[in-house]
Amino acid sequence: MGPKVQHRRRGLRIAVWSLAAVLVVAAGLVGVVLWQNSYDMDEQRVSIRHGGHTLNGVLATPKDGRERHGLVVYVHGDGPIDATHDDGYKPLWEANAKAGYASLSWDKPGVAGASGNWLGQSMDDRADEAAAAIAWACARPDIDGDRIGLWGASQAGWVLPKVAARTPVSFVIAVSPAINWLQQGRYNLLAQLRADGASAARTKAAIAKSDSTRRLLKRHASFEEYVRARGGDADGMTADRWRFIAKNYTADATQDLRALRGIPVLLILAGHDINVDTVDTERVYRKVLDAGGALTVRRYPDATHSLLKQSIEQSDLKTTLTAVFSPRSLFADGFLDGQRQFLEDPGTGAQ
Known part of the structure; x- marks a missing residue:
């Protein structure tokens, strides 16, 4: 056997072992991803009839062997959100399951193949939808109708108290809720301008543009009028979105919150x-x-609006990698445990 043949065989062995090592590492990474994205609960697709439409939902239940469970009904924030919020809800559902609670969520109308259009809804429409879901859940033998509560984020702050005014709920978890639509919009505008380091001139122009939009809304201007007022540039606004804003921009939760008096509320x-x-x-x-x-307030200093860690959310790469390899670590320290602890005894811990 010549030296060239020996060299080729040695090179082949090295290549084979290198490939094997890569495959082992890849298999290990796949295993980590599958393990980290497996949750200690059972999930099933469900259908809920409401107003001539079908709500396409997911019911996640604990694997604790009990015949009946309490239930957390999820009310989405703004945007085209599906039942699992692109799997972002699953760590929260698992925390609920650890406390002995099932979780129920559904695709917004028009999302993931669902009928309807969520942009055609008012906050009252959304409350009616959630109340229908609760009625559906109460009819199930595996759900304890005396332990059904609400979880809602951001825009859901205008929906949660409306639901409680329509049907009895045992508790409410309100995550980053706003109070007044217009005030919240102005706060967001100024906060974003500060974060961008906007000049005084740019800030003044942005406020003037916002004020112009408010005047258009107040006089019930059409989408076409809005576009003309912008010199023909819709600036990302669509006709559906304009109508949605026009229908809801006067929202204010202050008076509606009275429906939550005496109900355990966790404000996050x-x-x-x-x-x-x-x-x-x-x-x-x-x-x-x-x-x-009955009010419990929990503050998470390191969290953003979505209750993700700021250090992670500010980087798209970190967010993606964490979501893949350690999704529970996306959330602010203590957030998931805090939700579980509240559910274990909603009537305690008020502060």
């Missing part, structure tokens, strides 16, 4: 929220609900 606020004025939200919640002694 983030330290880096540029969408919602958390100081104003806490002030109003305390003013309306504190007298009943």
Whole structure:
């Protein structure tokens, strides 16, 4: 056997072992991803009839062998959100399951093949939808109708108290909720401009543009009028979105919150929220609900509006990698455990 043949065989062995090592590492990574994205609960697709339409939902139940469970009904924030929020809800559902609670969520109308159009809904429409889901759940033998509560984020802050006014609920978890639509919009605008380091001139122009939009809304202007007022540039606005805003821009939760008096409420606020004025939200919640002694406020200084860690959310790469390899680590420290602890005994811990 010549030296050239020996060299080729040695090179082949090295290549084979290198490939094997790569495959082992790849298999290990796949295993980690599958393990990290497996949750200790059972999931099933469900259908809920409401208003001539079908809500396409997911019911996640604990694997604890019990015949009946309490239930957390999820009310989405703004945007075209599906039942699992692109799997983002699953770590929260698992925390609920650990506390002995099932979780129910559904695709917004027009999302993931669902009928309808969520942009055609008012906050009252959304409350009616959630109330119908609760009625459906109460009819199930595996759900304890005396332990059904609500979870809602951001825009859901205008929906949660409306639901409670329509049907009895045992508790409410409000995550980054706003109080007044217009005030929240102005706060978000200014916070985003500060974060961008906008000049005084740019800030003044942005406020003037916002004020112009408010005047158009107040006089019930059409989408076509909005576009003309913008010099023909819709600036990302669509006709459906304009109608949605026109239908809901007067929303204010202050009076509706009275429906939550006496109900255990967990108010969750983030330290880096540029969408919602958390100081104003806490002030109003305390003013309306504190007298009943059932309000619990939890603040997460390292969290953004979505309750993700700021250090992760500010990087798209970090967000993607964490979502793939360690999705539970996306959320602010203590957030998932805090939700579980509240569910284990909603009537305690008020502060």
